[in-house]
Amino acid sequence: MLNLPKEGVLSHQPIGDFITEAGAVINDATVAFQRWGEFRGDPHGKNNIVLVEHALTGDSDAATWWEGLIGPGLALDTDEWCIICTNVIGGCSGTTGPTSIHPDGTPWGSRFPATSIRDQVRAEQIFLEELGITRFHAVLGGSMGGARALEWTILFPDAMGYACVIAVSARSSAWQIGIQSAQISAIVRDPAWANGDYYSTGASPQNGLAAARRIAHLTYRGEQELDERFGTIPQAGENPLGAYRRDDQRFAVQSYLDYQGDKLVERFDAGSYVALTDALNRHDIGRGRGGLNKALASSIVPTMIVGVDTDILYPYHQQEHLSRNLGNLLAMAKIVSPVGHDAFLVETRQMDRILRNFIALTQQVPSPNELAERNGIYDI
The missing domain is CATH 3.40.50.1820 (Alpha/Beta hydrolase fold, catalytic domain)
Structure with missing residues (x-):
């Protein structure tokens, strides 16, 4: 039994x-x-x-x-x-x-x-x-x-x-390895990555992980769905068409991707993301x-x-x-x-x-x- x-x-x-x-x-x-x-x-x-x-x-x-x-x-x-x-x-x-x-x-x-x-x-x-x-x-x-x-x-x-x-x-495929390697690169280039040994530093590569998730999420969703949902509309209260580009003036789809990145950072570890993405590259x-x-x-x-x-x-x-x-x-x-x-x-x-x-x-x-x-x- x-x-x-x-x-x-x-x-x-x-x-x-x-x-x-x-x-x-x-x-x-x-x-x-x-x-x-x-x-x-x-x-x-x-x-x-x-x-x-x-x-x-x-x-x-x-x-x-x-x-x-x-x-x-x-x-x-x-x-x-x-x-x-x-x-x-x-x-x-x-x-x-x-x-x-x-x-x-x-x-x-x-x-x-x-x-x-x-x-x-x-x-x-x-x-x-x-x-x-x-x-x-x-x-x-x-x-x-x-x-x-x-x-x-x-x-x-x-x-x-x-x-x-x-x-x-x-x-x-080569395309999958390429897009997944870009995600790994976003994480390991974060100054807080510390060559993967950030666990005792009091910091973590949150910006890198969020960037990796934004890249990944574009491959998880369909072009048609994203365009129908967001098109070229700005995020409420923001103006991405101003005289100068600013990080806090976004299109709605940018805000959506930022949200997806932040949500993953709250529940997932960057080291595991790198390890598992690398495993997928080896598939x-x-x-x-x-x-x-x-x-x-x-x-x-x-x-x-x-x-x-x-x-x-x-x-x-x-x-x-x-x-x-x-x-x-x-x-x-x-x-x-x-x-x-x-x-x-x-x-x-x-x-x-x-x-x-x-x-x-x-x-x-x-x-x-x-x-x-x-x-x-x-x-x-």
Whole structure:
């Protein structure tokens, strides 16, 4: 019997010393997580666990950032499914990251190793094993969470029955690396960055983090949505068309982006933002696996692919590429929205339909493990 924490309670699971893909060591690592719904089944076989993966600045509180989709009677019905969501390694919401305390008693800071999406998945796999879980029903996530879900299907295909990969690509494109590197640059050029060791200085690179968020948010939303909402109108009480440019005389869209930057500064750590953005830059399913298409073709996990028609950050053609090359495509779905990349977080009605369809398909289509058992496939 699994000893899981109470529903919605933030909990922590030690996973020991974690060795990254590149060979660095994160001592005494801990993974923060939350769960909703009661566990039923065999932790090493068929069960009702659905693993939900968060995006870049998300956390383990999936019931909040995916409000309306997780709960009794909702698409991810907690009367039927046991939903588990972890905070990613390198994060700042309970899992070991740059803000965490190093064994020497001071924050990791600049000593925190670079990590990859594969590292994120391996840390999560160790976390599940520490809980006593080696198999689960499905994994799903969007954006960085989608990259993690996709990596799960390649790294540990026997661990799950199904996957749903939302608003992400098979690898980071040069454009994505460029725009994400610009965000990192905004942070590390802030004088308060202190080479990543600002935790004991009494200051933090808030201006850099806010600037990074402003850049990022332009890729999270759609051009059409922003133009319809703001156009060229000035912020109330301000005049951006005066004789001299002034920081306090803004267009409305500038005020909106400033707000988004300030809001992130209140809840997120700049060191984690750099670490996780760098991990996204390293995302490449094909690396060391014979290239993208060969790696995708090797996937045996029935996988649903979901994209957004107006996504600037991960354009829909990238999800089409996934769907054409995956070895076991379960279904393809498109979110139609002017919102852009963030549509998978805000278009609740469309995501409700998509996730209900995904769950239904997982109950109709046999998993690879079920097929193997049904066909009597044994190791000889």
